Amino acid sequence: MKFWKFSTTAVAALLASVSMVSAGGPADGQAAADPDSAVVKLTEKEFKGFLEENPLVLTEFFAPWCGYCKILGPEFSKAADILNESHPNIKLAQIDCTEQEDLCHKHEIRGYPTMKVMRGPFQQPDDYDGPRDADGIVNYMVKQSLPPVQLVEDADAFVAASKAENQPFIVQVFPSKLQKKFSSHNETFGELANEKRKSMSFFSIEDDAQIAKLDKAVSAKLSGLKEPAYLVIHPNELDDVRVFSGEVNKSSLEEFSVNAKVPYFGDINRDTYLTYMTSSLPLGYYFYSHIDERAAVDKFFTELGKKYAGKINFVGLDASQYGRHAEILNMNPEIVPLFAIQDNSNSRKYGIDQTENPNPSTDDIKKFVEDFLAGKVEPIIKSEPLPSEEEVASQAVVKLVSHNYEDILKDNSKDVFVKYYAPWCGHCKKLAPIWEELADIYGSKNEDSDVVIAHIDHTLNDVDTPIPIEGYPTLLFYPANGEVDPKTGLREHRLYTDGRDLESLIAYIKKNGLGVDGEKLRAEKQIVEDDGEEEEVVEEAAEEAAEHDEL
Ligand SMILES: *[C@@H]1O[C@H](CO)[C@@H](O)[C@H](O)[C@H]1NC(C)=O
Ligand SMILES: *[C@@H]1O[C@H](CO)[C@@H](O)[C@H](O)[C@H]1NC(C)=O
Numbered sequence: 001m002k003f004w005k006f007s008t009t010a011v012a013a014l015l016a017s018v019s020m021v022s023a024g025g026p027a028d029g030q031a032a033a034d035p036d037s038a039v040v041k042l043t044e045k046e047f048k049g050f051l052e053e054n055p056l057v058l059t060e061f062f063a064p065w066c067g068y069c070k071i072l073g074p075e076f077s078k079a080a081d082i083l084n085e086s087h088p089n090i091k092l093a094q095i096d097c098t099e100q101e102d103l104c105h106k107h108e109i110r111g112y113p114t115m116k117v118m119r120g121p122f123q124q125p126d127d128y129d130g131p132r133d134a135d136g137i138v139n140y141m142v143k144q145s146l147p148p149v150q151l152v153e154d155a156d157a158f159v160a161a162s163k164a165e166n167q168p169f170i171v172q173v174f175p176s177k178l179q180k181k182f183s184s185h186n187e188t189f190g191e192l193a194n195e196k197r198k199s200m201s202f203f204s205i206e207d208d209a210q211i212a213k214l215d216k217a218v219s220a221k222l223s224g225l226k227e228p229a230y231l232v233i234h235p236n237e238l239d240d241v242r243v244f245s246g247e248v249n250k251s252s253l254e255e256f257s258v259n260a261k262v263p264y265f266g267d268i269n270r271d272t273y274l275t276y277m278t279s280s281l282p283l284g285y286y287f288y289s290h291i292d293e294r295a296a297v298d299k300f301f302t303e304l305g306k307k308y309a310g311k312i313n314f315v316g317l318d319a320s321q322y323g324r325h326a327e328i329l330n331m332n333p334e335i336v337p338l339f340a341i342q343d344n345s346n347s348r349k350y351g352i353d354q355t356e357n358p359n360p361s362t363d364d365i366k367k368f369v370e371d372f373l374a375g376k377v378e379p380i381i382k383s384e385p386l387p388s389e390e391e392v393a394s395q396a397v398v399k400l401v402s403h404n405y406e407d408i409l410k411d412n413s414k415d416v417f418v419k420y421y422a423p424w425c426g427h428c429k430k431l432a433p434i435w436e437e438l439a440d441i442y443g444s445k446n447e448d449s450d451v452v453i454a455h456i457d458h459t460l461n462d463v464d465t466p467i468p469i470e471g472y473p474t475l476l477f478y479p480a481n482g483e484v485d486p487k488t489g490l491r492e493h494r495l496y497t498d499g500r501d502l503e504s505l506i507a508y509i510k511k512n513g514l515g516v517d518g519e520k521l522r523a524e525k526q527i528v529e530d531d532g533e534e535e536e537v538v539e540e541a542a543e544e545a546a547e548h549d550e551l
């Protein structure tokens, strides 16, 4: 799961960079709601009591000076007034974080405005992820006020209404003669609905006459069930309902709901990437540069998706918009169409060779998918070549690439300190001379050194990391004798967040690793060497790097 996070971040960053949503500038409105509106202003003292009395509250945490809060303020007031008329049991409240610091701290508020849906004082609040205009807020909250599982009372009306839904939904079919024996299934379904109601609608149909009606309308066979059935229905695709099979428990039902939600051949873009990334299944990408190219393979992929439902998902990707995503898959974005597979469970990437076969046919793709599922395809691993002898000799820092990364991290007898960097990053350049000096102090590249100071250009080497790398440089310290995670094969790590000066780094290594005293090594070195000149050079380099940063 850890690696999955990394890929999500990468996709998110990439797709977001392509089309930024432009936000309107701060308006003239007030962040604090109109005192005459139905918004309730809360303080820490009143907070718990208010939640006890009101089972459903949307709380906005804000600061009076914040621009986006000023845009939201009037809409929030309006929504509260509408709800006060139509659904008086739903409350909207505001907390001014400049006055209620403790309360905001407790709720880990990191930005303004933050809105949370609260259901009583004991249930963990949910982040609000709906629209920010009055009508949007009202609709979202009314939906939240419905029971998590909605009972279908009229199957014909349900079928008719389902066509107007814009998202797939899940239905439990629960005939009367099974209701006693399988009450625990029903409970599991209810619990899942309670947790996932934001991402999907949950229905249950429990009346035999209505089940018979539904049976006629959908492709699944619902008469004579021996266990409750679970269906994911895509609007307007009643002849292609996905049916759960296997042992019912919360995680298996959840996995089914996520995997069955995606179309057999959809498109991945800003709106859909999260859905695909939360699926545990491998994702097969077809990059196309023109819509005709996509249309030509639509039927092929839809059938392939159907055949391998629950094993792999397939998506098209518009390379004219998101083509650079190919780099994340270790493919060349210049050669399109291309076909590649990303395995979300371990972040490995596979692709049809673009040099040998630059325009793969549907037969090639079919064969490739079969081989992949049979475990017969090798992943593509991006790596710089191993450093040459001259390179090793000229640098104090140990250079890591994909090919030697694991070997060096595997040596559990040493403290290994890795700088993950990108060549374009200014802070990395600033740190480079300090890192070099650090490596020099520990004699890092010598066989007998207990401390390995290393770096890796993370843009050129596709390596597994224990946490997602969200910025450069990221400094990870792997202490000697650290435990090895049996699942990932990676050893225990610590994220370094102290100062990026030599003294702090040395102190950290001494404290967190084998205890090698870098200050002592440094003093010894200075006695031996004619150090004056050398230090000046280092300082100059640091200054240069800093100046370069400003440009
Ligand atoms: C909320 O609704 C009640 C009942 O209709 C009404 O008496 C009250 O004035 C409303 N509050 C606000 C602030 O509009
Ligand atoms: C199934 O669970 C729901 C709550 O999620 C409950 O309202 C309903 O009565 C249960 N159905 C049966 C037949 O027990």
Ligand SMILES: *[C@@H]1O[C@H](CO)[C@@H](O)[C@H](O)[C@H]1NC(C)=O
Residues within 6 Å of the ligand: 245, 246, 247, 248, 249, 251, 252
């Ligand atoms: C849930 O069911 C699946 C099969 O559908 C099974 O593989 C898994 O081990 C079960 N998990 C739990 C926690 O029982």
